Amino acid sequence: MATLTLAEAEAILAGAKAKVIELGVKMSISVVDPRGDLITMFKMDGAPWRTPAVSRGKAVAAASFGTASGKLTENSQAPIFRAFMAMEGGHMIPGQGALPVFKNGELVGAVGGSGGTAQEDEDCSRAGIVAGGFSESA
Amino acid sequence: MATLTLAEAEAILAGAKAKVIELGVKMSISVVDPRGDLITMFKMDGAPWRTPAVSRGKAVAAASFGTASGKLTENSQAPIFRAFMAMEGGHMIPGQGALPVFKNGELVGAVGGSGGTAQEDEDCSRAGIVAGGFSESA
Amino acid sequence: MATLTLAEAEAILAGAKAKVIELGVKMSISVVDPRGDLITMFKMDGAPWRTPAVSRGKAVAAASFGTASGKLTENSQAPIFRAFMAMEGGHMIPGQGALPVFKNGELVGAVGGSGGTAQEDEDCSRAGIVAGGFSESA
Amino acid sequence: MATLTLAEAEAILAGAKAKVIELGVKMSISVVDPRGDLITMFKMDGAPWRTPAVSRGKAVAAASFGTASGKLTENSQAPIFRAFMAMEGGHMIPGQGALPVFKNGELVGAVGGSGGTAQEDEDCSRAGIVAGGFSESA
Numbered sequence: 001m002a003t004l005t006l007a008e009a010e011a012i013l014a015g016a017k018a019k020v021i022e023l024g025v026k027m028s029i030s031v032v033d034p035r036g037d038l039i040t041m042f043k044m045d046g047a048p049w050r051t052p053a054v055s056r057g058k059a060v061a062a063a064s065f066g067t068a069s070g071k072l073t074e075n076s077q078a079p080i081f082r083a084f085m086a087m088e089g090g091h092m093i094p095g096q097g098a099l100p101v102f103k104n105g106e107l108v109g110a111v112g113g114s115g116g117t118a119q120e121d122e123d124c125s126r127a128g129i130v131a132g133g134f135s136e137s138a
Numbered sequence: 139m140a141t142l143t144l145a146e147a148e149a150i151l152a153g154a155k156a157k158v159i160e161l162g163v164k165m166s167i168s169v170v171d172p173r174g175d176l177i178t179m180f181k182m183d184g185a186p187w188r189t190p191a192v193s194r195g196k197a198v199a200a201a202s203f204g205t206a207s208g209k210l211t212e213n214s215q216a217p218i219f220r221a222f223m224a225m226e227g228g229h230m231i232p233g234q235g236a237l238p239v240f241k242n243g244e245l246v247g248a249v250g251g252s253g254g255t256a257q258e259d260e261d262c263s264r265a266g267i268v269a270g271g272f273s274e275s276a
Numbered sequence: 277m278a279t280l281t282l283a284e285a286e287a288i289l290a291g292a293k294a295k296v297i298e299l300g301v302k303m304s305i306s307v308v309d310p311r312g313d314l315i316t317m318f319k320m321d322g323a324p325w326r327t328p329a330v331s332r333g334k335a336v337a338a339a340s341f342g343t344a345s346g347k348l349t350e351n352s353q354a355p356i357f358r359a360f361m362a363m364e365g366g367h368m369i370p371g372q373g374a375l376p377v378f379k380n381g382e383l384v385g386a387v388g389g390s391g392g393t394a395q396e397d398e399d400c401s402r403a404g405i406v407a408g409g410f411s412e413s414a
Numbered sequence: 415m416a417t418l419t420l421a422e423a424e425a426i427l428a429g430a431k432a433k434v435i436e437l438g439v440k441m442s443i444s445v446v447d448p449r450g451d452l453i454t455m456f457k458m459d460g461a462p463w464r465t466p467a468v469s470r471g472k473a474v475a476a477a478s479f480g481t482a483s484g485k486l487t488e489n490s491q492a493p494i495f496r497a498f499m500a501m502e503g504g505h506m507i508p509g510q511g512a513l514p515v516f517k518n519g520e521l522v523g524a525v526g527g528s529g530g531t532a533q534e535d536e537d538c539s540r541a542g543i544v545a546g547g548f549s550e551s552a
Contacts, residue, residue: 086228366500371493
């Protein structure tokens with residue numbers, strides 16, 4: 001299984017952080033591997049305490065299904081999402097804010113945000129992917 | 139309580155695997171006894187990490203209710219399904235992809251797939267039942 | 277992260293199964309990837325229902341720490357093991373019966389048994405590693 | 415898998431109840447199948463609310479390991495027992511009070527008591543097995 005290196009994840013995180021600062025929102029950003037395990041993250045000063053966990057939960061969803069976590073919302077009442085959320089103790093969130101990360105067409109991780117609007121969360125994730133030179137789709 | 143033997147479960151798994159390979163999808167298949175306990179399973183190379191647990195969860199639903207797990211989806215918001223899912227920590231999924239296994243009219247287990255479309259998941263489960271010489275209904 | 281392929285995991289499982297049959301014990305064997313996710317497993321006819329989960333739990337421990345799960349027992353009351361067991365809902369068992377699997381010096385998974393004596397469980401795991409042409413140490 | 419019929423479980427319960435009344439303790443008795451699922455049980459007037467769950471938890475232990483639950487206590491800090499207890503959400507109690515039930519040498523269930531001393535709990539379980547014409551060992 002290919003996975004982001006720490007250096008790559010740090011590049012994504014730096015790009016996302018620049019966008020968070022530009023937007024002036026109190027946000028957390030999490031970068032995970034394809035299994036949903038954390039590689040690196042930050043919580044801005046004053047961001048709500050729930051945002052680290054929520055940003056990672058969205059990233060887990062994006063990594064697990066290889067798609068923007070926001071695309072899962074419409075069908076989020078489907079049994080598989082409810083079951084998966086229960087299995088993971090809530091640490092899988094099919095809500096907007098995270099994007100999968102692809103390198104040479106292969107899923108290598110995901111990045112998710114929490115603390116802004118759902119669109120801002122996603123925009124910051126996207127900024128990280130662009131800054132790191134990755135793609136959000138295969 | 140009658141139950142699939144390991145040899146019978148392996149025959150079902152082999153039949154399902156042949157179909158998975160024919161379809162060319164990255165999938166996991168689980169075969170369970172009538173109580174939902176695993177007898178045997180496989181995860182194809184590259185299949186998402188969620189698929190072993192999801193394939194078993196669907197098989198648990200099919201075994202527990204003696205019907206195709208997809209037939210439970212329409213009513214999956216009913217309290218009994220939501221409660222049962224919670225009791226089992228998510229490991230009971232009333233979503234399409236698993237079928238009960240009957241032998242001489244008696245429920246002896248279930249087989250479930252995850253990783254393809256819901257229809258592909260079910261098709262592979264069915265191929266296993268047919269290959270093993272069993273029936274998906276009493 | 278390198279990982280066992282399904283074909284490699286099946287070779288390990290077959291080798292372990294031959295040993296289980298030779299010993300005449302009712303046992304379950306699980307083969308997992310380095311993250312502890314199931315690749316393939318079997319439960320012998322008549323093996324206790326707890327054995328699939330216990331065999332996998334031991335394999336999770338061996339994969340997570342890259343050592344024989346039995347070597348973890350002496351220190352199993354250490355906070356990290358008690359905490360990790362709690363985090364995983366019990367699905368990490370620092371007890372004898374599982375071995376890590378190395379290929380060219382790299383950890384690629386683990387195999388664990390349950391249902392025999394702890395030594396028999398480990399012996400069957402070892403037989404699988406040998407049959408598959410792998411090593412239990414780097 | 416052989417299992418106690420309801421009629422057989424009721425005979426065990428009746429025998430245990432006679433002993434509970436003779437001892438004059440406020441107790442609960444649970445009879446389970448080999449998988450640990452409840453078949454029948456009673457809670458005496460005034461018995462503590464925890465006793466139904468505890469009597470079943472001991473019976474789960476006796477059924478799962480095929481031995482008196484009290485024999486498991488000495489080794490109850492072993493990783494496998496702590497892990498199994500966690501997996502089952504506490505519903506597996508390796509403490510004295512329950513006995514496995516054998517019929518023609520085959521495990522068919524277990525009976526457990528809670529609310530008296532540990533010895534009284536076990537004595538009532540034993541009285542049920544004797545009254546039902548079963549054995550507590552293979």
